[in-house]
Amino acid sequence: MTSGNMNKDSQDQKVTLLNQLVPSFSYLALGDSYTIGEGVEALGRWPNQLIDSLKRHKIYLDSATIIAQTGWRTDELKAALATHEKFNYDLVSLLIGVNDQYQGKIVTSYEPAFEELLKLAIERAGGDKNRVFVLSIPNYGYTPFGMKNKEEITAELAKFNWINKRITNDKGVWYFDITSISEKALIDSSLITHDQLHPSPQQYALWVDEVMRDQLFIDHLQEVLF
Numbered sequence: 001m002t003s004g005n006m007n008k009d010s011q012d013q014k015v016t017l018l019n020q021l022v023p024s025f026s027y028l029a030l031g032d033s034y035t036i037g038e039g040v041e042a043l044g045r046w047p048n049q050l051i052d053s054l055k056r057h058k059i060y061l062d063s064a065t066i067i068a069q070t071g072w073r074t075d076e077l078k079a080a081l082a083t084h085e086k087f088n089y090d091l092v093s094l095l096i097g098v099n100d101q102y103q104g105k106i107v108t109s110y111e112p113a114f115e116e117l118l119k120l121a122i123e124r125a126g127g128d129k130n131r132v133f134v135l136s137i138p139n140y141g142y143t144p145f146g147m148k149n150k151e152e153i154t155a156e157l158a159k160f161n162w163i164n165k166r167i168t169n170d171k172g173v174w175y176f177d178i179t180s181i182s183e184k185a186l187i188d189s190s191l192i193t194h195d196q197l198h199p200s201p202q203q204y205a206l207w208v209d210e211v212m213r214d215q216l217f218i219d220h221l222q223e224v225l226f
Contacts, residue, residue, distance in 0.1 A: 024060040025090035025225050027051065028067065028124055030077060030117070034138060035068035035095055037204070039193035044201030047093065049208045057218050059225065061091065073099045074113035081120055088126040090225055094118060095135040097160045102140075107159045115167050122171070130224045133174035133217070135207065136161045138182035138199065145197035147186060174217055178207045 029035050029047040037045030047064040054061060067080055074096055096117060100110045118134065125131035137160055140146040141153030161179060168175040181203065185191040191203040199207075211217065 022058075022060060023226070024062050026088075027061040027064045027091045027093075028086075028089040028121075029064050029093045030081065030121060031066075031068040031093075031095040032072040032077070032099055033068070033070035033198060034098070035093075036066060036070060038070045038198040039195050040198075040201050040204070044204060046199075046204035046207050049201070049204055050093075050211060053208050053212050054218075054221075057222065059218075059221055065089070071099055072096070073103060073105065074110065074117055078113070078117055078120065081117075081124075087124055089124050090131060091221070092121045092125045092132045093135065094121045094132070095137070097137045097164060098140065098157070101137070101153075101156050101160050107156070107163065110160055111163045111167070114164050118167060118171060118173065122173070128224070129171055129173050130220065133176065133211075134164060134168045136165065136175070136177045136179045139179050140182070140197060142183040142186040143192055143197050144186075145195070150186075174220070176207075176211050176214070178210055181206045181210060 027047065035045070035047060042048060045064075045066070047066060051061045051064060065086070067077070067084060069076070069080070072080070077096055094117060097110060097114060100113070101107075118132070121132050122129050137157055139154055139157050141150040141157070146153050157179070161177075165175055165177070182191075182199065185199070185203065191200055191206075192198065193200050
């Protein structure tokens with residue numbers, strides 16, 4: 001065996017030992033176009049940016065399992081989740097509802113649908129609500145695509161977000177309001193993609209910053225994960 005091979009074997013052993021000493025955790029991200037990152041590269045999606053940011057706090061998540069698709073309503077996400085067999089994720093996020101509003105679903109039908117999805121999200125976290133967090137619905141009324149109906153869209157989404165925030169708080173689950181960040185897109189074109197509707201990686205980074213600046217949440221994750 002050459003010295004080069006010996007050095008390589010030694011390095012491989014160190015990597016293996018490091019992997020054993022530093023635990024990593026599974027992460028399930030549930031949603032729609034905002035979670036799959038319509039129009040952006042995979043690394044620009046907010047769940048993947050979150051994974052990268054959490055490393056600064058020695059919280060290492062595996063590659064995100066993303067169950068999300070552009071255009072999904074709450075019922076479509078529920079149907080897709082039913083075909084996914086894995087449970088007991090260490091961390092689960094939920095962001096859903098914009099397509100219920102966009103496709104004309106009444107807000108009273110969103111309430112039980114969101115509550116059911118939050119229940120399912122908690123189940124996927126091994127029944128532990130402390131491993132789940134929710135993001136509010138962005139306001140696409142503040143994009144070139146939606147600006148003609150900005151007031152109507154804003155009013156309707158406010159009702160949807162009031163519901164998902166109330167249900168989330170009632171369940172004792174962490175909630176992050178990123179809607180105001182999305183409303184900056186109308187005056188800052190860097191925050192939207194070429195389709196003039198969906199968030200850019202730069203906007204997703206601001207969402208992640210909103211999560212990361214909550215030190216209580218970071219401390220909470222370190223407590224429940226380790």
